[in-house]
Amino acid sequence: MAPNYRSVVLRAKSLDLEFSGLTAEIDHVNSLFDSAEFRYQKLKMMAKKFTIPQFGLTAFVKTKETNCYKAYTYNFYIFPASWGSVDSWLTCQASSLKFLCCHEFDFNKWIYKGVSYLSIEQEEELKSQMKQSPYNLARDIDDDYMLKEILRKVRDWLMEEQEDVICLGEFDALQRLYLQLALKKAFPSVHVEIKDSGEVVASRLTSAESSTNEHQIAENLLDNLLGFSKVIRLLIKSKKPLIGHNCLTDMLLIYENFIHPLPDKLSEFKKIIHDLFPVIIDTKILIRENRKSLRGLGIDIGSTALQSLYLTLKNSAAKLSALNPPTIIIHHTSPKYEHAEHLHEAGYDSYLAGFIFIKLAHMLTVTKLGRASSPLITFHDYVQSIQPSVNKLYLMRANVGYVSLKGSDPSYNIPGWLYVQSKDSSALDASELAELFEGYSTVDVRLIDRKTAIIAVSSFIGCRNILKDFKSDGQLLVRKYNIFQHNKLVRYSLWGSLALMGAICVWALLGDQKSSDVG
Amino acid sequence: MAPNYRSVVLRAKSLDLEFSGLTAEIDHVNSLFDSAEFRYQKLKMMAKKFTIPQFGLTAFVKTKETNCYKAYTYNFYIFPASWGSVDSWLTCQASSLKFLCCHEFDFNKWIYKGVSYLSIEQEEELKSQMKQSPYNLARDIDDDYMLKEILRKVRDWLMEEQEDVICLGEFDALQRLYLQLALKKAFPSVHVEIKDSGEVVASRLTSAESSTNEHQIAENLLDNLLGFSKVIRLLIKSKKPLIGHNCLTDMLLIYENFIHPLPDKLSEFKKIIHDLFPVIIDTKILIRENRKSLRGLGIDIGSTALQSLYLTLKNSAAKLSALNPPTIIIHHTSPKYEHAEHLHEAGYDSYLAGFIFIKLAHMLTVTKLGRASSPLITFHDYVQSIQPSVNKLYLMRANVGYVSLKGSDPSYNIPGWLYVQSKDSSALDASELAELFEGYSTVDVRLIDRKTAIIAVSSFIGCRNILKDFKSDGQLLVRKYNIFQHNKLVRYSLWGSLALMGAICVWALLGDQKSSDVG
Known part of the structure; x- marks a missing residue:
């Protein structure tokens, strides 16, 4: 086992x-x-x-x-x-x-048989409904053909008054509890029992039998929903x-x-x-x-x-x-x-x-x-x-x-940001720039305006080599990005405000003073 | 059959x-x-x-x-x-x-075996990619373990130079076409054939054999994706x-x-x-x-x-x-x-x-x-x-x-809108109002402000009976809604602008003049 x-x-x-x-x-x-x-x-x-x-x-x-x-x-x-x-x-x-x-x-195992779960919020929601009445956990049956059919069957059986007991079939654990609660709600005079085999059986409640506690059923049901x-x-x-x-x-x-x-x-x-x-x-x-x-x-x-x-x-x-x-x-x-x-x-x-x-x-x-x-x-x-x-x-x-998870996050670890400007009137294209630089290192590109972009470069060597190779480029001006010189452009950029915040804070913390004479 | x-x-x-x-x-x-x-x-x-x-x-x-x-x-x-x-x-x-x-x-039948389909837009998108190169329809293999494994197998087989033919297994129609295209792209010197049994077989291309046309394979693939x-x-x-x-x-x-x-x-x-x-x-x-x-x-x-x-x-x-x-x-x-x-x-x-x-x-x-x-x-x-x-x-x-579908939509068919106002200082509650009136007819409630609401009533009889029963109500003033008298309130209401537009236009078309002395 x-x-x-x-x-x-x-x-x-x-x-x-x-x-x-x-x-x-x-x-x-x-x-x-x-x-x-x-x-x-x-x-x-x-x-x-x-x-x-x-x-x-x-x-x-x-x-x-x-x-x-x-x-x-x-x-x-x-x-x-x-x-x-x-x-x-x-x-x-x-x-x-x-x-x-x-x-x-x-996928069938997932949707049909997947173990149920609830967040704490969801559990509280059901608990508070249960507190008002345990029967609140017996759902609206309008969409539930299975339950409708069973309620009809029990109603017919009660009217006929012949058999003492009626077998309702086998169900999974959640269905059983749900059935028990719904039947108890619909027919208070009926005793509903779950056999060891998993079969659900209904009988007429005699005065000797104590009715199953609906609070207990509702609690078992909630426990079952909690599952995983x-x-x-x-x-x-x-x-x-x-x-x-x-x-x-x-x-x-x-x-x-x-x-x-x-x-x-x-x-x-x-x-x-x-x-x-x-x-x-x-x-x-x-x-x-x-x-x-x-x-x-x-x-x-x-x-x-x-x-x-x-x-x-x-x-x-x-x-x-x-x-x-x-x-x-x-x-x-x-x-x-x-x-x-x-x-x-x-x-x-x-x-x-x-x-x-x-x-x-x-x-x-x-x-x-x-x-x-x-x-x-x-x-x-x-x-x-x-x-x-x-x-x-x-x-x-x-x-x-x-x-x-414990304490503050590490400081900035991107080796370099580059500031790129088009030297002539032609517009920059983000994917072209990415392609141009990706041979040096992993890069990400943000366009600031038609002629300006910032490039995040993931390695020191890549950053250095780009600066070296593009020092005298005819088309592009490539410099280390400097917050004091380039900040204004960034402020009016296309970035989402959150990205901007994150980026600028990090940069300010780093305070890369050495590069301020490069830009 | x-x-x-x-x-x-x-x-x-x-x-x-x-x-x-x-x-x-x-x-x-x-x-x-x-x-x-x-x-x-x-x-x-x-x-x-x-x-x-x-x-x-x-x-x-x-x-x-x-x-x-x-x-x-x-x-x-x-x-x-x-x-x-x-x-x-x-x-x-x-x-x-x-x-x-x-x-x-x-669900397994749905996701594993469900017949593929494409909208006209999506078909055009794939067609234009195919026009550039039929190999564009052979996807990126990075995420495809099955294809990776088969490419490795064919590569090994080509290096060994022993067997003339290699069987690659059985696949469904879409996989077969995809394999054919991907193999043709990776190994132009290999002839890939689909047997009647559905098995895919690769052999060395001899000069006598004409290579399968990659355009044809790509077109068959697109046809297969079109499916339903x-x-x-x-x-x-x-x-x-x-x-x-x-x-x-x-x-x-x-x-x-x-x-x-x-x-x-x-x-x-x-x-x-x-x-x-x-x-x-x-x-x-x-x-x-x-x-x-x-x-x-x-x-x-x-x-x-x-x-x-x-x-x-x-x-x-x-x-x-x-x-x-x-x-x-x-x-x-x-x-x-x-x-x-x-x-x-x-x-x-x-x-x-x-x-x-x-x-x-x-x-x-x-x-x-x-x-x-x-x-x-x-x-x-x-x-x-x-x-x-x-x-x-x-x-x-x-x-x-x-x-x-042909011609203009019918005009307004809601028998009545009612204007409801609280007579004292107490605020109206939408669900309480709905409960109050639902015995008469199907109703929907929109609150205009704390003390005013409009009720849409789905039946003439329901509308008439509500007006009759609430004529002298102590708490609520209930009248037929009148666009000329009540419009200003509606304009400042909580309604979505679109709902408002629809509703007002319809009302104006109907021009329920008779009720203008009721409101």
Whole structure:
């Protein structure tokens, strides 16, 4: 029998989560001009529209006295509760759905059988309706053919007065509770019972029988609607380290779907998320901050995509054997993942993220504590030795590298902004400029007016080389951007006010005085 | 073998369509204050967000020399094409998806196997990309693991130079074409062939073989993406009478998804739809305009919901036998619908709509032409005798009863607007007012300010009774609304400007002078 996720979570050393999302299309909106706050606003809009169809959770349990972790992997299909006044809008792109098809996503399983969930807000809403009357949780039956049919059947049976008992059929847990409540409301003199087989049976209430308590039924119903939210609450309660791979968006989705509507400001979001999950580790950050140490151990990390990372670390086993890394085995209760890869299935991805973390953290801890320590290293040591990378969530293509959940965000990390002006009367074209400079580095372009643009350049070398190569360009004047000289133009630019705010603040903090004689 | 829809459509007397939609939630926004133009704007917003997951089409073919129609029913799962730059957003409510579950909707069939379609706009977009280069239709492979894997396999095979031929597996029609194009682009020296079995096979191109024409492949691919749009084009070409049940929203969805983005104005929409589909019959209109005649024949129509109507007409068979109504049989190529009901499955619903039309139209035609004519009545006679109801699309709970596709819309049909004022200092409450008056008639309430409201009342009797009962009310002053006296208040009201425009224009046209001394 599969062990209950509850006991596994509580025994686990760490928990990893991944979703397969309907959010595949968001990367293209990232820009080097984005501040952390601005990116938060963008992601917040996404999180309000999109949903989490699949939630992957892997619990890593260290086996006693051995250097081995057992991975218990769960892949939950989840679907937002729609009940009474509670409902959710789902938005997705046709191409995202087709993308999920490539990974054998089961849409029927998702919509028909997906585990229900409620945010705290939604739960409160239903609770307050229930407080007025438990029958408020028995929905309007107008649209419910199944219930209409059953009510008709019970009414006919009551009129006929022949059989003592009537079997109403088999239903899933939620339907059973709903039926019980609706029948109790419609026919107070009828006793409705759920058999062990799951079958619902109605009989005439005799004076000896006590009627089932409608408050209890309504509470069970609410508990059933809460469904997957209880797993999230358990994660929160456990305070175990949480590991993800590029997981900022995931944390926003968790917040929006299971906690509250996302707050207006990034700072509020950070505060609450940190209170709920005090240790979050983003493996993307772990790599970025430790590339050099890893190279010292002979591990050259190329792509940081989840699967590539996994393969790199798996294939480095021979090189790393001297470090005595722990073995990680998939527990036989997750047989699906034992023998085959299921990339982009949330459960499997969460296993990969945890695998990556344990392998990396072990290497980094050994490097820090010395090779002799390696057989004795504990999970606690891992978290201690990578402390500088804890609670930082990776930001892709932004003007800072990460969001810091504890304390203030890092200062500006874009090596350079360039100011570009057309030397003749011809207008600048954003995509032409991007193409012109992209050979040097990753760049983003913002047009200020017809003849002026600002270019964000992601690498120091790229920035220097552009300035060198375009020093005497016939068409374009290219200079380091200077806030004091160029500010006025920016103020009247086409930028969104928020982008402008973010950008200028960051620049002012940096106060790049040296370049003021260049512009 | 099932007859091809193409030949059936061309032989059919009439075509009926229905969709099971993700639009179940729109009715609650309807209001008696809505003009046709305003309702169009509301529905247009909906049509841009929602989608058509299932399209039902029934062709009714009259068998020669007999009084019998054979119904050929098709139930298409359709899913918007996402290819290259063409993509669609889908929005739905969790509760709508759950509603589809009650009717055994197969989401995997919809998303995995749904027939592709393109609007004319989208087709043009892909055509112009194809014109630049047919390879533009071979998408970016970055996200396509399947294609990446196959390209790798072919590359390895080319390097090894051992086998002459390599089998790449079996694929669906679209994947095959896509593979053919992508392989041709990557390896011009390779000959890619699709076997009759559907298997894709690659071999080295010899000088004797002519390379498959990439233009031809790209064109086949585009044709495949067009998919269901070709059925719509066939419907347009056939110019057969189209029958629907409450089908205004359906026509908007057809327009938006298969033709062009919906135009700004209702008048433009009407013009183009009428050009494309010159005879549309809405069975809801047919009932509304002929209740009296039907009652004369002993048929009392209660609910006008699709299934109730069907049952009413089916159960009236004995009463109607003297009229010699045609029999309607489901052709054995639609066995699913022969023996069981599949309500809210689009195919079945389209059958019901057609059944209702033929039964109603026959009765009405006999009434007009006399009983002696009944064995000789043709489908053409049906359309002729119900001419006044043709090309009117039903409007539910609006200030007019229908949208007229040919010519101008009807004038105002709301029997009365009432002006309500609080007599003391207490503020009015919209939902309290609605509750107060709903016993008289269907009503909608608009608050003008704290102490004033306008009530739209859907029946003459209701309006009269309210005026009578509230003549000497202590709390509320209730009068017939008068544009000349009350207009100023309305101008400063909370109404949307569009609603206001529609309402005032209509009122002015009606020029209800008699009531000017009442207000």
